[in-house]
Amino acid sequence: MSKKIFSGVQPTGNLHLGNYLGAIKNFVDLNNDNDNECIFCVVDLHAITTKQNPKELKNNIRETVATFVASGIDPKKSIIFNQSRVSAHSEGAWILSCVARMGWLNRMTQFKEKAGKDKEKASIGLYSYPVLMAADILLYDATHVPVGDDQKQHLELCRDIAQKFNNDFEVDNFLQVPEPLIQKDFSRIMSLKDGSKKMSKSELSDFSRINLTDDRDQIMNKIKKAKTDPLPMPQDIKELDERLEAKNLLGIYSSLTNSTLKDSVEIFAGKNFSEFKEILADQLINKIEPISQEIKKLLGDKKYLDKILLDGVEKANLIASKKIERIKEIVGFL
Numbered sequence: 001m002s003k004k005i006f007s008g009v010q011p012t013g014n015l016h017l018g019n020y021l022g023a024i025k026n027f028v029d030l031n032n033d034n035d036n037e038c039i040f041c042v043v044d045l046h047a048i049t050t051k052q053n054p055k056e057l058k059n060n061i062r063e064t065v066a067t068f069v070a071s072g073i074d075p076k077k078s079i080i081f082n083q084s085r086v087s088a089h090s091e092g093a094w095i096l097s098c099v100a101r102m103g104w105l106n107r108m109t110q111f112k113e114k115a116g117k118d119k120e121k122a123s124i125g126l127y128s129y130p131v132l133m134a135a136d137i138l139l140y141d142a143t144h145v146p147v148g149d150d151q152k153q154h155l156e157l158c159r160d161i162a163q164k165f166n167n168d169f170e171v172d173n174f175l176q177v178p179e180p181l182i183q184k185d186f187s188r189i190m191s192l193k194d195g196s197k198k199m200s201k202s203e204l205s206d207f208s209r210i211n212l213t214d215d216r217d218q219i220m221n222k223i224k225k226a227k228t229d230p231l232p233m234p235q236d237i238k239e240l241d242e243r244l245e246a247k248n249l250l251g252i253y254s255s256l257t258n259s260t261l262k263d264s265v266e267i268f269a270g271k272n273f274s275e276f277k278e279i280l281a282d283q284l285i286n287k288i289e290p291i292s293q294e295i296k297k298l299l300g301d302k303k304y305l306d307k308i309l310l311d312g313v314e315k316a317n318l319i320a321s322k323k324i325e326r327i328k329e330i331v332g333f334l
């Protein structure tokens with residue numbers, strides 16, 4: 001069955017293995033299926049919900065496009081564009097923020113995590129971020145949204161907003177209620193320094209993540225230093241509940257080799273972590289090094305990257321401007 005795919009990545013720098021295994025790898029598979037219509041958005045409006053250096057933001061937008069292409073997304077097959085250049089996203093977000101309820105947003109765990117203890121100082125944008133995300137998706141009638149596990153709650157909110165809009169304005173099925181596409185296993189890659197924390201771009205220590213621009217030596221070094229425990233490798237999958245770092249590293253290995261966690265546990269049962277880490281580093285280098293080299297090459301051709309965005313904006317605008325016009329009519333604007 002053909003699918004309409006929409007997903008976004010924030011250009012906040014340091015794109016990492018979690019972004020790749022949790023989301024971008026899935027984007028590539030969906031892009032390769034000729035039945036699908038795919039739209040991949042560099043969500044720069046989302047990025048500014050936390051403070052960004054304007055010069056770095058520009059570079060990060062291009063780096064995100066370079067990462068998409070280097071990972072295998074074909075800009076001739078999929079639309080790749082920057083969110084801020086399609087004004088329907090901001091307009092849609094406002095209208096939908098009048099549909100979404102405070103109570104729904106108050107439940108969003110990502111806001112609580114990102115705002116931390118000092119909620120009063122968080123931007124309003126950070127709070128209403130999931131409403132903008134809903135607008136992003138609903139403007140394109142996306143049927144499926146590939147995301148990492150951390151975005152599941154936001155997707156549920158998007159579905160609630162679509163249903164409430166359709167009910168409030170009595171327009172059955174006008175806003176397509178999208179399905180999340182979340183990898184079944186290893187949908188959340190954890191920090192290399194703490195198996196209970198998500199691998200993330202904003203974590204201060206670079207040793208917590210494998211960046212998609214890391215070279216062979218950096219990958220090797222980071223895996224060597226990745227946190228483990230003093231015991232030999234787990235003998236049984238049940239042990240992983242208590243051994244989060246081992247679980248994460250075995251999960252990464254399984255995801256890279258398309259094997260099950262159970263099989264990976266069996267292969268390395270009772271061995272030393274150092275032996276396993278060497279094999280894991282090799283797998284990572286095989287996967288990440290070609291992407292990293294291609295990103296660096298593409299970043300040398302800014303004109304090419306900007307052209308991809310320009311073409312993408314034109315195509316995205318055609319779709320989104322029609323939808324936002326219909327939304328305005330339905331709401332009752334003249």
Ligand code: AQP
Nearest residue numbers: 009010018019022023147148187188189199200201202
């Ligand atoms: N650790 C992760 N494991 C699996 N998937 C992940 N994603 C992010 N981190 C992991 C998925 O990557 C896609 C793009 O993410 P984003 O750019 O929207 O930003 P994010 O989720 O806020 O990523 P970070 O790294 O956690 O950034 P910061 O540090 O700025 O908060 C999404 O589909 C996401 O699920």
